[in-house]
Amino acid sequence: MNLPTDTPTPSVLKVWGETKLEGQARISGAKNSALAIMAGTILCADECRLRNIPSLVDINHMGDVLASVGLKLHREGDVLEINAQEITTSKPPYELVSRLRASFFVIGPLLARLGMARVPLPGGCAIGARPVDLHVRGLVAMGAKVRIEHGIVHADVPGVNNRLQGAEIYLDYPSVGATETILMAATLAEGETRIENAAREPEVVDLANFCVAMGAKIQGAGTNTITISGVPSLHSVDYPIIPDRIEAGTFLVAGAITNSEISISPVIPEHLIPVLAKLRSMGLKIVTEAPNCLRVIPSSLQGTDIETLPYPGFPTDMQAQLMALLSLSAGDSVITETVFENRLRHVAELKRMGADMRLKGQQAIIRGVHQLTGAPVMATDLRASAALVVAGLAAKGITTVQGLHHLDRGYDNLEGKLRQLGAKLQRVPAEETDLLVEQPIKV
Numbered sequence: 001m002n003l004p005t006d007t008p009t010p011s012v013l014k015v016w017g018e019t020k021l022e023g024q025a026r027i028s029g030a031k032n033s034a035l036a037i038m039a040g041t042i043l044c045a046d047e048c049r050l051r052n053i054p055s056l057v058d059i060n061h062m063g064d065v066l067a068s069v070g071l072k073l074h075r076e077g078d079v080l081e082i083n084a085q086e087i088t089t090s091k092p093p094y095e096l097v098s099r100l101r102a103s104f105f106v107i108g109p110l111l112a113r114l115g116m117a118r119v120p121l122p123g124g125c126a127i128g129a130r131p132v133d134l135h136v137r138g139l140v141a142m143g144a145k146v147r148i149e150h151g152i153v154h155a156d157v158p159g160v161n162n163r164l165q166g167a168e169i170y171l172d173y174p175s176v177g178a179t180e181t182i183l184m185a186a187t188l189a190e191g192e193t194r195i196e197n198a199a200r201e202p203e204v205v206d207l208a209n210f211c212v213a214m215g216a217k218i219q220g221a222g223t224n225t226i227t228i229s230g231v232p233s234l235h236s237v238d239y240p241i242i243p244d245r246i247e248a249g250t251f252l253v254a255g256a257i258t259n260s261e262i263s264i265s266p267v268i269p270e271h272l273i274p275v276l277a278k279l280r281s282m283g284l285k286i287v288t289e290a291p292n293c294l295r296v297i298p299s300s301l302q303g304t305d306i307e308t309l310p311y312p313g314f315p316t317d318m319q320a321q322l323m324a325l326l327s328l329s330a331g332d333s334v335i336t337e338t339v340f341e342n343r344l345r346h347v348a349e350l351k352r353m354g355a356d357m358r359l360k361g362q363q364a365i366i367r368g369v370h371q372l373t374g375a376p377v378m379a380t381d382l383r384a385s386a387a388l389v390v391a392g393l394a395a396k397g398i399t400t401v402q403g404l405h406h407l408d409r410g411y412d413n414l415e416g417k418l419r420q421l422g423a424k425l426q427r428v429p430a431e432e433t434d435l436l437v438e439q440p441i442k443v
């Protein structure tokens with residue numbers, strides 16, 4: 001595929017602080033929609049054309065996973081054509097699958113198309129244990145025989161026609177990935193599948209809309225009960241990916257933390273409801289300039305409490321960025337991370353920059369300070385990397401962010417887009433800076 005390659009490592013990002021931003025940021029297609037929909041193209045024995053695909057290392061890696069099972073991919077700009085007419089194997093290799101979480105989502109479509117799949121346990125951000133038991137239980141309920149051996153999930157559909165059977169599936173937790181795996185598998189199953197306690201995230205709805213555009217029969221996506229009536233086959237489609245609500249939220253925080261007036265588009269404001277509600281409750285003025293364009297206006301900000309939850313609750317993928325903002329907001333705040341058990345490691349890094357915060361179990365307790373100061377910091381996961389960059393834009397002096405492979409996984413040209421708004425950032429080889437983080441600090 002004609003996609004960006006991994007960042008040559010090690011390099012670090014120097015961020016000059018006390019920046020004012022100005023202008024409009026263009027929001028790319030949603031990473032988590034694009035990745036699931038790329039897996040979904042396996043369902044169609046023809047060519048699919050996906051538009052608004054972001055330029056990300058994760059997309060590149062997902063492309064490699066699809067190519068490894070025989071799909072043909074061609075990318076030009078933000079258009080990605082995927083032809084799944086021929087699938088040569090049901091076994092994507094560990095080296096590719098282990099690079100990202102979403103690679104595991106191919107198990108549902110592979111099983112639906114071929115009646116068998118051999119998929120290694122996935123990778124992704126080290127933000128928790130992230131088991132796949134809910135995915136597997138859903139497939140088993142639909143008639144698959146599944147065993148996990150040597151880190152590989154072996155799934156087979158017994159019977160003469162190798163077709164999964166519709167089933168009633170209750171998810172113990174509204175997992176995004178499990179909902180997507182089961183939804184895709186069910187599109188080609190025999191009979192009706194009902195997913196109860198399904199995830200309601202906009203990316204799940206986008207995947208369902210994509211499947212419906214290919215001829216699938218799906219009702220209820222976006223609610224906690226999704227019903228899928230299996231069809232024998234799906235047809236090719238030309239489909240645009242929704243804008244990335246997490247990238248949009250990150251830019252809103254970038255504007256707020258630097259006391260700047262910027263606008264962002266295209267966005268679907270409805271997808272940002274929990275983020276907008278929280279930002280507005282902190283005192284941030286955000287106006288709708290056009291149906292798909294939001295403008296953030298400089299405002300003095302008050303601390304607040306945040307609890308991450310499945311959609312329409314506050315998204316865990318915006319937690320780190322909000323923490324950066326709360327570190328500079330007046331008064332006390334408490335952030336409770338309920339979705340992933342290991343997603344507060346940026347607390348230690350923000351403390352390096354002078355933030356007043358401490359960890360108590362799954363909570364970060366924050367006391368707003370007047371100023372952060374630039375420091376060498378380490379990105380511990382994807383959204384932590386963005387949080388450190390936006391904190392660096394506000395801080396006094398230079399912040400040097402290491403661990404950029406996280407940033408490149410999920411942000412389409414964040415530096416370029418910020419630079420266009422007037423920020424000063426530069427990627428330099430690690431050896432050209434003497435500010436590297438050596439010791440983790442105690443929280």
Ligand SMILES: CC(=O)N[C@H]1[C@@H](OP(=O)(O)OP(=O)(O)OC[C@H]2O[C@@H](n3ccc(=O)[nH]c3=O)[C@H](O)[C@@H]2O)O[C@H](CO)[C@@H](O)[C@@H]1O
Nearest residue numbers: 032102130131132133134135175176177178316317339340
């Ligand atoms: C590629 C992608 O779309 N990634 C998103 C997706 O991840 P992902 O699909 O992995 O997230 P899930 O919603 O599945 O995970 C939520 C919680 O459920 C647990 N769980 C999940 C599956 C399972 O079989 N068993 C189980 O216990 C997880 O460990 C986690 O604690 O949704 C997350 C929650 O909005 C986002 O942070 C990720 O950015």
Ligand SMILES: C=C(OP(=O)(O)O)C(=O)O
Nearest residue numbers: 101102124125317382383
């Ligand atoms: C956690 C994330 O991604 P993934 O599920 O791919 O690790 C994320 O997008 O913040």
